[in-house]
Amino acid sequence: MNIIVAGGDGFCGWPTALHLSNLGHNILIIDNLSRRSISRELQYESLTKIYSIHERIEKWRQISGKTISFRNMDIANDYAMLVETVSVFDPTCIVHLAAQRSAPYSMMSVEAGNYTLTNNVLTTNNILRAIEHHNKAIRLVNLGSIGVYGYEDRNFVMPEGKTALSGVDSQNDKFTIAGQIPLNPTSVYHLSKSHIASLLNFYAQNFGINITDLYQGIVWGTQTQETGIADELSNRFDYDEIYGTVLNRFVVQSQSGMPISVYGRGEQTRAFIHIQDTVRCIEAAVNSGASIDNEVEVIHQISETRTVKSVADYVAKLMNGTINHVPNPREEAEEHRYELEHTKFKQLGLERLSTLDDNLLDEIQNSVYKHLDRIDKSCIAPKVNWKNANHKPSIEVVDAIAS
């Protein structure tokens, strides 16, 4: 089928484009290459070398014989170009990954927060309007975030999508309504994702657009079956304080002889998924579509939940590293029950997603050891303080990590 991958040059987007192309779909990437410009702005580079989008696409053509098209476009700010593109390419499905994806980036400054809010909301609104304009039957698969629920202590398993919620009103009448449990985003980035969720609801309900929203956990791993084939196809490995996820930072710290810096006690629980499973899940969502008319299909796209400390312990064990607890620059509970229902992908045939235990050693050997000469130790210490966005974290925190 014809599929548009919006944000197809990014960390999840590029492997998705390759995976869907490999399956025989006709792929058009639309992207303004903002991940590259933000990387230049921050002066933080991927550990793996990232080739230009044209080099990537050309290499893929040579290897696979398949053509991926690309159009450079600011989806948030050029609706006319988007509509024209959708009309001409006439996709069956749009996979939407055109969002600024870093929570620390969104908390870095007022400007970065406002950019995150507007970019993420307007890309979504424009894509939905373009679907409504051209053909309401175009399916939308959105990459959401599991972080929209927040990280409070929840003494239950969080439902996957809508559930029956009951209450008692002021007249003492019992009532039941269908709805999600309340979202509680803990960063401006996660706020933008909750705003996107409300937009998706609106368009599904009012215009009947078929939408699947994948609430994804922290993605780890670097290469997929396709990106690993050649250097030119390589995916990103970010380990800096802004875009580096907890796992990548830990691995690079250990490799560099630095202690692994765990924020606070490390009993924060997070959900994880490997990038190879990300693209498999997106494939399943593209093929299945939402199951109920006028309702967004929310799927929890995760393979496991773990505490940050257990991740640190595992990395330390594999790499003979040490652990250093540093003051937490984020506003969050450091110990909480955090369980998520995740059965929908099993029902779609993805019985078993891979875990850290399965794949971490491979990841370290193939993504990190090959690029040791590119490690920049100075970019790991956090410079964004979530508790007071106008002030930097204390010198002690930065020193403790940079040392």
Place this chain on the structure above:
Amino acid sequence: MNIIVAGGDGFCGWPTALHLSNLGHNILIIDNLSRRSISRELQYESLTKIYSIHERIEKWRQISGKTISFRNMDIANDYAMLVETVSVFDPTCIVHLAAQRSAPYSMMSVEAGNYTLTNNVLTTNNILRAIEHHNKAIRLVNLGSIGVYGYEDRNFVMPEGKTALSGVDSQNDKFTIAGQIPLNPTSVYHLSKSHIASLLNFYAQNFGINITDLYQGIVWGTQTQETGIADELSNRFDYDEIYGTVLNRFVVQSQSGMPISVYGRGEQTRAFIHIQDTVRCIEAAVNSGASIDNEVEVIHQISETRTVKSVADYVAKLMNGTINHVPNPREEAEEHRYELEHTKFKQLGLERLSTLDDNLLDEIQNSVYKHLDRIDKSCIAPKVNWKNANHKPSIEVVDAIAS
């Protein structure tokens, strides 16, 4: 106290500024006068003549001896100016009415929708960041919308703020969480208001900012005790298809000898409040503040709920008008139970808010009869079709109303 009224040149903002000034508070209006530029863009004028902000403020100084300050500022796009202003003026409270407030405007075009989303979200985020930057003790009173709940059939009284919601998880364990009932905004404007609600939550919870969010019904009426004193102080009376609320359109239609146009059967229920009560409620919210730390105080700012048809019937009775049912350009339930708890303002001493039955005749005589020569009949027929935002309403609808 020092109070900033953001959006203090608008329909609710100007009466609020005057009311709080009259009570002895030191008022600074910040506004980019966007309501005036949108009025020029649409070529729809207020029935009442609106004087410049400088004429308004000067007249108020002459009459009351009180000075209202004004700074022309695009709050959404000039954070530096906002922060400087907040730092210098050092307010105890900010009343936030700096939002594009028309649902039909937000559905008019992609551009108008995107403007509504970004303007309303960024004004809010910038104000909250400025509070966090300058002084976290500054109280925020936000003017929200009761429309964020949507207009589905609800077989219960909708709670005012958080309530206990119960469910059963996938392990068959019962759970209870505190939260609002799910919001279900039915226009891009209402989406922006639900986005604002999530921002307010985030800042209350993570930064401890004291926030009251007033979920307001449809405001009717034109003048308050202060705006009615002199022509130069007059408030807006909008009756066009975009900014005119249902009541204003009905009154002008009847006055002009046109039938009152009711969308669909007219059994849609809406909540209403008079502009005089709006300013009284805001005063109460400014004085009381939120009652729970790290939690937004949501208050339903309404005096009554009525069906659109009952409003039409009442106007027709008072003005000897006739009623014409036309196809509904909006996507909405046309018959539904719609009841809202509203006890918090009673607890704050506002025992009795006025109703249509109390005040409508006064309103007609004082706001409409005085300005008959300014009526433009052509601006009432709807040109925005909510079911398909890319197409205009059918000619029959427009003709039925314009005739």
